[in-house]
Amino acid sequence: MRNSDITPGLQEYLTSIYRLKKSGKKEIRIGDLARERNVRLPSVTGAMKRLAKMNLVKYSRYGSIELTEDGERIAEVLDRIERDFYSFLVNFLGVPEDEAREEACHVEHGVNVETAKRLVAFMDYLNKCLPEEERRRIKEYIEERADLKCST
CATH class of the missing domain: 1.10.10.10 (Winged helix-like DNA-binding domain superfamily/Winged helix DNA-binding domain)
Structure with missing residues (x-):
């Protein structure tokens, strides 16, 4: 299965x-x-x-x-995906906690588990391998870009 x-x-x-x-x-x-x-x-x-x-x-x-x-095994993977993605949304992208909780749940169930595992590995890499200063600059950049109006 x-x-x-x-x-x-x-x-x-x-x-x-x-x-x-x-x-x-x-x-x-x-x-x-x-x-x-x-x-x-x-x-x-x-x-x-x-x-x-x-x-x-x-x-x-x-x-x-x-x-x-x-x-x-499946429940543990699903739980890890949701927790890690929630943390990424809040701590890396600056998404408000309530929104991040809901979005993390959507990702947990809406993405193929193998894809989600790769996302978790990538987020883990960003947290462990990038210096704090670099992570801070990325978060600031994302917050600045998120404030821009999208043009159609």
Whole structure:
């Protein structure tokens, strides 16, 4: 199965499970995901059934939900893409945090995972290999250019 076979909605469920687990939640249930995603219980149940068929979660009715090895791998990549892209938008491009959070989510689900991995690697390079002064100059340049009116 390719990551692109998983709909953005199902990707959101995977990352929600992953983040709940990372936050220290020992046992994740349907109600936890419904609250986290602000959706109704039947929506979560349907999504878990689909993810279980894809072998991305272990789920039983009235039981807890766990990511499989493949599910965790995919969720970890999706989470990293969103976090890194958010950081890039805020710290490098100067995008306001609320907008950056929404845009990072769009990128997480709207770009092929392999392309996103390359974007993350590029952003990582910029953060680790460029001196602070150079990163500051690039950010200033981008902010100046962003203020220009586009001509048609």
